[in-house]
Amino acid sequence: MSATMRERFYVTATELVDVDERLAVVLADIGASGMSQALRAHPDRVINVGIREQLMIGVASGLALTGFRPIVHSFAPFAVERPFEMLKLDLGHVDVGAIVVSVGASFDMPAYGRTHETPEDVALLATLPEWRIYVPGHPAESEQLLRAAARTDERVYLRLSEQSNRLDRPITPGRLYVERRGTEATVIAAGPLLDATLEATADMDVTVLYMTTARPFDADTLRGALAGNLVVLVEPYLSGTSSAEVAAALDDVPHRIAAIGVPNVEHRKYGTWQEHNAAHGLDAHGIRARILRALARNA
Amino acid sequence: MLTTGTIPTLGYADLRRLMDLQLGDEKHALSATSTLDVIWVLYDRILRTGPDRVDDPDRDRFLLSKGHGPMAYYAVLAAKGFIDVDTLRTFGRYESMLGHHPDRNLVPGIEISSGSLGHGLGIAVGMALGLRARRSPARVFCLVGDAELDEGSNHEAIAFAGRARLDNLICVAVDNHSSSHGWPGGLAARFALEGWSSTAVDGRSCVDLERAFGAEHVGRPRAVVAAVEAKA
Numbered sequence: 252m253s254a255t256m257r258e259r260f261y262v263t264a265t266e267l268v269d270v271d272e273r274l275a276v277v278l279a280d281i282g283a284s285g286m287s288q289a290l291r292a293h294p295d296r297v298i299n300v301g302i303r304e305q306l307m308i309g310v311a312s313g314l315a316l317t318g319f320r321p322i323v324h325s326f327a328p329f330a331v332e333r334p335f336e337m338l339k340l341d342l343g344h345v346d347v348g349a350i351v352v353s354v355g356a357s358f359d360m361p362a363y364g365r366t367h368e369t370p371e372d373v374a375l376l377a378t379l380p381e382w383r384i385y386v387p388g389h390p391a392e393s394e395q396l397l398r399a400a401a402r403t404d405e406r407v408y409l410r411l412s413e414q415s416n417r418l419d420r421p422i423t424p425g426r427l428y429v430e431r432r433g434t435e436a437t438v439i440a441a442g443p444l445l446d447a448t449l450e451a452t453a454d455m456d457v458t459v460l461y462m463t464t465a466r467p468f469d470a471d472t473l474r475g476a477l478a479g480n481l482v483v484l485v486e487p488y489l490s491g492t493s494s495a496e497v498a499a500a501l502d503d504v505p506h507r508i509a510a511i512g513v514p515n516v517e518h519r520k521y522g523t524w525q526e527h528n529a530a531h532g533l534d535a536h537g538i539r540a541r542i543l544r545a546l547a548r549n550a
Numbered sequence: 551m552l553t554t555g556t557i558p559t560l561g562y563a564d565l566r567r568l569m570d571l572q573l574g575d576e577k578h579a580l581s582a583t584s585t586l587d588v589i590w591v592l593y594d595r596i597l598r599t600g601p602d603r604v605d606d607p608d609r610d611r612f613l614l615s616k617g618h619g620p621m622a623y624y625a626v627l628a629a630k631g632f633i634d635v636d637t638l639r640t641f642g643r644y645e646s647m648l649g650h651h652p653d654r655n656l657v658p659g660i661e662i663s664s665g666s667l668g669h670g671l672g673i674a675v676g677m678a679l680g681l682r683a684r685r686s687p688a689r690v691f692c693l694v695g696d697a698e699l700d701e702g703s704n705h706e707a708i709a710f711a712g713r714a715r716l717d718n719l720i721c722v723a724v725d726n727h728s729s730s731h732g733w734p735g736g737l738a739a740r741f742a743l744e745g746w747s748s749t750a751v752d753g754r755s756c757v758d759l760e761r762a763f764g765a766e767h768v769g770r771p772r773a774v775v776a777a778v779e780a781k782a
Contacts, residue, residue, distance in 0.1 A: 275680075275683075277676075295679075295682065295683035296679075296680075296683045298679060300706070300710050301709075301710060303706035303707075303709075303710060305668075305672060305702075305703040305706055306672045306675065306703065306706035306707050306710055308672070309669060309671075309672020309673045309675065309676055309703070309707065310672060310673075310675055310676035310679060311676060312662075312672075312673045312676055313672070313673040313674060313675060313676020313677035313678070313679065313680055314676045314677075314679060314680045315676075316661070316662075316673070316676070316677055316680070317607070317676075317677050317680025317681055317683075317684065317686075318607065318680065318684070319680055319683070321676075336666060336669075337669065337672070337703075340663070340666055340669055341669055341672065341673055344653075344663045345654060345662055345663050345673070346654075346655050346663075
């Protein structure tokens with residue numbers, strides 16, 4: 252099976268449009284190569300509009316209004332930020348569903364610089380009502396979540412990343428997965444940062460929850476698995492993206508939140524995503540230091 | 551006398567009075583009147599739709615992309631029986647279905663929610679693609695304003711629709727010369743450049759509008775530029 256989430260997406264989407272005539276795909280050049288077989292096989296409903304991302308979302312809305320289930324796809328800055336008002340209005344206010352599948356999460360392609368970095372994506376979409384936001388941490392999970400999304404009419408954002416955990420987990424869409432249980436604190440690791448979080452907390456007595464659905468946030472599982480009064484969020488996108496969700500979930504429970512994620516700065520560095528993780532304290536070493544500090548403050 | 555239940559008996563002569571029932575958005579009164587004849591001709595003579603066909607997958611679609619000043623739109627919908635005449639008096643009120651920009655989720659027969667400029671034509675392109683994929687005979691009519699065409703998103707849609715040869719798509723550009731920088735060579739030429747069949751007509755002549763909307767344009771989308779009096 253394909254090595255990356257992106258490659259797995261093209262294979263799975265091609266399979267899905269072959270068997271489900273309700274599905275449509277709208278591209279804005281990005282992905283046209285990966286989806287070339289489907290473009291040839293279903294030219295009426297697998298459509299490349301060219302480098303026109305606002306149109307990509309508008310077309311998805313029109314297809315949904317005529318009974319199709321559209322999947323749209325591009326790099327995260329061009330799928331979320333550039334056509335943001337179309338996501339809000341053409342899909343949300345018009346009230347139709349679509350699956351927005353992005354690649355190039357946060358700083359997956361840092362050599363391209365800031366124009367191709369979007370650590371804001373989840374926070375931005377979380378400001379819009381009735382979006383389901385998936386942040387898989389493994390290609391098998393990304394396929395599972397895409398197939399789940401294809402069966403609904405919801406507005407779904409599927410954030411694919413180059414970063415991946417070594418193993419997939421038996422996740423359930425919409426739910427936090429209880430990776431392990433402890434007593435001193437609750438650590439929520441989102442998507443591809445699970446492995447680094449597990450390495451960072453290997454000798455700590457903490458509960459680790461694995462989040463692949465960022466919205467709607469699974470308050471029930473958090474409340475049921477809560478350990479101690481410290482909740483540590485480890486997110487591969489903008490720091491604090493889910494802090495308000497945790498606070499709302501625990502509004503009747505005394506607690507503290509430590510948010511670990513991408514800082515809101517113009518970083519102006521190139522290199523690799525591993526270097527960026529290290530710079531932002533999102534490798535195992537950095538995550539461990541932040542959690543130890545939070546535990547010390549909580550003592 | 552306009553009363554509740556006056557469905558399909560109302561005609562063109564009643565439209566101004568129906569518009570006058572809608573108070574509170576006088577700022578957009580000129581915008582509303584600019585579209586009146588176009589919308590009337592479409593609903594009275596062209597569109598294969600009706601209050602009993604709002605869920606028919608093969609109905610023609612009308613999209614008011616330029617959502618400003620929907621009083622003319624609501625007046626026509628009332629005249630044609632989509633909404634009750636008395637509802638017009640609630641225009642803009644908290645509990646009303648009729649906002650100063652239309653919402654498809656509140657008003658029967660309205661196909662999209664609009665107001666922010668530059669959204670309708672992209673959605674119309676998607677609808678035309680979807681209907682073509684379904685082999686539906688339905689057509690998509692999208693009304694834009696000449697100033698609305700300043701929005702770049704429209705040009706993504708115009709360019710692609712021409713390449714995709716969407717001959718089930720008709721864009722009606724109501725031109726009241728309100729674009730700040732104008733359109734050198736005219737709007738019709740802008741569409742023609744991208745492969746559309748385009749024509750310019752008197753936007754106050756119901757005969758000319760009907761002829762333009764009914765013209766053959768096999769293999770190409772069609773633009774009808776409907777010129778009306780310039781915005782003061």
